[in-house]
Amino acid sequence: MGEFVKRNASAPPGFFACEAAGLQWLSAADGGVPCAAVLDYDDRSLTLERLRSVGPSRSAAREFGCRLARTHDAGAGAFGAPPDGWEGPGFFGPLHDPLPMSLRGHERWGAFYARERLAPMARAAADRLDAECRAAIDTAMVKCEEGDFDDDDPPARLHGDLWSGNVMWTPGEVVLIDPAAHGGHRETDLAMLALFGCPYFDEVIDGYQSARTLRAGWRGRVGLHQLYPLLAHVVLFGGGYVRQTSAAARSVLVG
Secondary structure, three states, X not given: OOEEEEEOOOOOOOHHHHHHHHHHHHXXXXXXXXXXXXXXXXXXXXXXXXXXXXXXXXXXXXXXXXXXHHHHHOOOOOEOOOOOOOOOOEEEOOOOOOEEEOOOOEOOHHHXXXXXXXXXXXXXXXXXXXXXXXXXXXXXXXXXXXXXXXXXXXXXXXXXXXXXXXXXXXXXXXXXXXOOOEEEOHHHHHHHHHHOOOOOHHHHHHHHHHHOOOOOOHHHHHHHHHHHHHHHHHHHHOHHHHHXXXXXXXXXXXX
């Protein structure tokens, strides 16, 4: 078995331990999507089982979707809750420039998303956003706080950073890497998959809904769930993502 070692000599305290906890928590979901196996970690590195990449296929995408629904159904203690057994900080973003991510639990998804995701990231990105975009984000947060997007779905066990680069197509199955794992809304992972394009996305959704039917209108809420990672991209990479962020914020207002 080969090894793959991620290293960052200046990683914030708890960074690799948090990632290891997330991988193990996600992998514990019965029938869910497997994650890269954790072999070792310390303050500066994380050692994983090396994966062999292959091309995606329709059948693998459908199976991935079905398994992702089971991962989500494994649940979490609250919206925003950390992986079981993890009491340290959370992180979101790239290996060499991770952003702090709250792991404070809430009973309602809307309150969690407004307070622990949108508000801190919007503050961090404020200098790069125009007044119209900031106003749209503020309105989106009010709608979240007021419960406009809440439903009776319990907290899902989320990967939390499920863009296509963190989906590894291996010879046997899809395997996940690099989580920002926490309890949240199942639509968040799906919106993240759609953000930068996922191979055979429609097949992923078909597989997902073979195991768990999504609530009506979920496609209209994709922009809402993409707003947090888009704001993070504004913070990390600059104004090139402002137009996409503004579009996502405006979609919440008309949804």
